[in-house]
Amino acid sequence: MQALAHTLEKITALIARTASPFEEEARTSAVIACRLIRENSLEIVPAGTVAELRKRAPEPRSQWMPPEVRFIRAKFDGSCLWCGESVEAGTRVAYYPTERAVACIDCHRGACS
Numbered sequence: 001m002q003a004l005a006h007t008l009e010k011i012t013a014l015i016a017r018t019a020s021p022f023e024e025e026a027r028t029s030a031v032i033a034c035r036l037i038r039e040n041s042l043e044i045v046p047a048g049t050v051a052e053l054r055k056r057a058p059e060p061r062s063q064w065m066p067p068e069v070r071f072i073r074a075k076f077d078g079s080c081l082w083c084g085e086s087v088e089a090g091t092r093v094a095y096y097p098t099e100r101a102v103a104c105i106d107c108h109r110g111a112c113s
């Protein structure tokens, strides 16, 4: 996503440069902008469409976290809430205070996506 955001910024800058009074710069900018649009399979949409879609899009699920989960080092030997594997004291785990349970970090991430 970071790379795409960077590409979009670059294309926006290139499009602005197509208004350059120097014809060669304007033409080169247009060619590069079009190439980036093509190579990245981007689509042209009416102004305001992206902002409208962003408003409607739900929060990305990967950012969802059960309330008050903390990442801690397990104080006791126990077992993972999700996979049941044993968790040794000292292992980094996700702690679910409401369930008073722990989960492996990977299982916790998996449970959230």
Ligand SMILES: [Zn+2]
Pocket (backbone or CB within 6 Å): 080, 081, 082, 083, 084, 085, 103, 104, 107, 108
């Ligand atoms: Zn697990």
